[in-house]
Amino acid sequence: MTVRTRFAPSPTGFLHIGGARTALFSWAYARRHGGTFILRIEDTDVARSTPEAVQAIIDGMNWLQLGHDEGPFYQMQRMDRYKEVIQQMLAAGTAYLCYTSKEELDALRAEQEAKKEKPRYDGRWRPEAGKTLPAPPVGIEPVVRFKNPTTGVVAWDDQVKGRIEISNTELDDFIIARADGTPTYNFCVVVDDWDMGITHVIRGDDHVNNTPRQINVLAALGATVPQYAHLSMILGDDGQKLSKRHGAVSVMQYDEDGYLQEAVLNYLARLGWSHGDDELFSMEQFVQWFDLDHITASAAQFNTEKLNWINAQYIKQADNARLLGEVVKRLKAQGVNAVATPELERAVALYKERANTLNELADALHPFCVTVHASAEVQAQHFSDAAKATLVTLRGKLAGVSEWLAPNLSAAIKETVTEHGVKMPAVAIPLRVALLGQPQSPSIDQVLEVLGRERVLERLQGF
RNA sequence: GACCCUAUCGUCUAGAGGCCUAGGACAAUACCCUUUCACGGUAUGAACCCGGGUUCGAAUCCCGGUGGGGUCGCCA
Numbered sequence: 001m002t003v004r005t006r007f008a009p010s011p012t013g014f015l016h017i018g019g020a021r022t023a024l025f026s027w028a029y030a031r032r033h034g035g036t037f038i039l040r041i042e043d044t045d046v047a048r049s050t051p052e053a054v055q056a057i058i059d060g061m062n063w064l065q066l067g068h069d070e071g072p073f074y075q076m077q078r079m080d081r082y083k084e085v086i087q088q089m090l091a092a093g094t095a096y097l098c099y100t101s102k103e104e105l106d107a108l109r110a111e112q113e114a115k116k117e118k119p120r121y122d123g124r125w126r127p128e129a130g131k132t133l134p135a136p137p138v139g140i141e142p143v144v145r146f147k148n149p150t151t152g153v154v155a156w157d158d159q160v161k162g163r164i165e166i167s168n169t170e171l172d173d174f175i176i177a178r179a180d181g182t183p184t185y186n187f188c189v190v191v192d193d194w195d196m197g198i199t200h201v202i203r204g205d206d207h208v209n210n211t212p213r214q215i216n217v218l219a220a221l222g223a224t225v226p227q228y229a230h231l232s233m234i235l236g237d238d239g240q241k242l243s244k245r246h247g248a249v250s251v252m253q254y255d256e257d258g259y260l261q262e263a264v265l266n267y268l269a270r271l272g273w274s275h276g277d278d279e280l281f282s283m284e285q286f287v288q289w290f291d292l293d294h295i296t297a298s299a300a301q302f303n304t305e306k307l308n309w310i311n312a313q314y315i316k317q318a319d320n321a322r323l324l325g326e327v328v329k330r331l332k333a334q335g336v337n338a339v340a341t342p343e344l345e346r347a348v349a350l351y352k353e354r355a356n357t358l359n360e361l362a363d364a365l366h367p368f369c370v371t372v373h374a375s376a377e378v379q380a381q382h383f384s385d386a387a388k389a390t391l392v393t394l395r396g397k398l399a400g401v402s403e404w405l406a407p408n409l410s411a412a413i414k415e416t417v418t419e420h421g422v423k424m425p426a427v428a429i430p431l432r433v434a435l436l437g438q439p440q441s442p443s444i445d446q447v448l449e450v451l452g453r454e455r456v457l458e459r460l461q462g463f
Numbered sequence: 464g465a466c467c468c469u470a471u472c473g474u475c476u477a478g479a480g481g482c483c484u485a486g487g488a489c490a491a492u493a494c495c496c497u498u499u500c501a502c503g504g505u506a507u508g509a510a511c512c513c514g515g516g517u518u519c520g521a522a523u524c525c526c527g528g529u530g531g532g533g534u535c536g537c538c539a
Contacts, residue, residue: 178537209534277487440500
């Protein structure tokens with residue numbers, strides 16, 4: 001049996017971190033088993049689905065480089081097929097027409113809630129042997145309901161949570177087609193998973209409660225029931241549920257915030273899945289290792305600090321030219337006149353050991369593109385008369401350096417230190433502030449070398 | 464409320480009855496490195512939710528409690 005998995009988002013917003021992990025796991029499972037990964041857009045909620053959201057999801061998948069093998073399929077384009085299946089079910093008696101209005105349903109629900117009962121459809125239009133149905137009211141378009149079994153249990157061996165059994169008495173006859181004839185989610189999913197030959201449904205665990213309904217419909221259709229793996233949810237950094245109002249952001253925000261795509265994927269892979277003590281691994285490695293047995297059943301809290309660490313590891317290993325491109329792009333976005341020169345690439349090499357994000361790297365390289373002045377406060381703190389005097393001395397020595405190389409520059413600094421009878425930081429710190437606008441940097445002689453004679457002497461003027 | 468899921472350091476997790484004096488990673492703390500800040504290195508502190516069983520033996524299996532979460536739509 002060839003593995004076929006799918007990622008089936010509804011296009012009502014951006015691709016968020018939870019969706020991204022679901023997509024990653026589905027993708028990885030298909031890749032692991034040489035199977036097929038399908039992208040399906042569940043857009044039957046016409047009121048909330050937008051083309052922008054479809055694009056946002058595709059953009060997110062592209063950025064993460066989770067390529068699909070089939071699709072994207074759109075449910076709105078499969079209406080004829082759904083309607084065909086509904087007609088078959090009506091004919092077969094596994095579905096029936098229900099004329100209960102929304103108002104009646106609301107009243108029923110309110111009544112049941114008042115009695116502290118589980119709200120459910122009471123089956124008033126459900127055909128039963130020997131039962132007389134009321135006459136269909138005029139002027140009301142019926143919905144189609146699935147005739148759910150009333151006895152027995154629905155059970156499946158969830159690949160993450162283990163065996164789950166639900167009594168059919170807990171399930172009511174849910175609506176598979178609205179009064180306007182459009183099919184509903186739980187029905188479309190079933191038809192799609194069936195038609196698309198999905199073997200493994202890997203999705204969020206908010207779907208656990210839909211699963212028995214879907215299995216019952218699948219059974220009514222005589223379809224093979226796929227394997228299910230329900231992933232627990234991802235909580236925010238504060239342990240709270242992620243929502244539009246609270247903490248949920250697009251995966252593209254991580255790009256904007258300076259995270260490398262492979263770092264985000266590595267982090268997500270480890271959030272709810274493990275392979276022994278392994279923390280850092282490539283996607284190739286992940287695909288070889290990925291299995292459903294090591295997925296955590298409980299919810300996981302997102303941890304930005306760990307993501308930062310992983311990102312820093314990937315930045316350190318990343319190709320300088322690639323980093324340079326990212327830095328220039330980000331600097332330009334800030335309105336900084338950055339150019340991808342060999343000098344700037346050397347600065348990238350100098351700084352990439354110390355950046356958690358590409359944005360931090362870009363900020364650090366800002367003074368290598370244009371002169372950055374320290375705030376008045378920082379200047380006042382570091383430019384004492386004594387400090388200025390050392391900078392004047394140092395500038396004189398640097399001007400006389402024949403070969404602009406770190407060892408020679410270091411020598412010039414040391415001579416200045418000796419002549420003024422001060423410690424190294426008394427020169428190095430004001431020098432950093434004068435050159436870079438801030439008191440911290442990598443080894444100052446390296447910085448001097450990369451910055452170049454011209455800019456160094458220019459920035460050291462006026463002391 | 465009903466049903467379902469879930470529970471190991473602050474966080475992500477290892478753990479399939481003896482390998483557990485509970486391991487790793489992030490974070491924290493200390494020290495080392497150092498020309499500042501980082502990086503890196505070394506070390507330290509830090510957890511099996513509670514109560515009953517089962518067993519020679521339980522973090523691991525069972526039951527109950529408690530906490531957390533999800534679902535109860537002509538949304539997906």
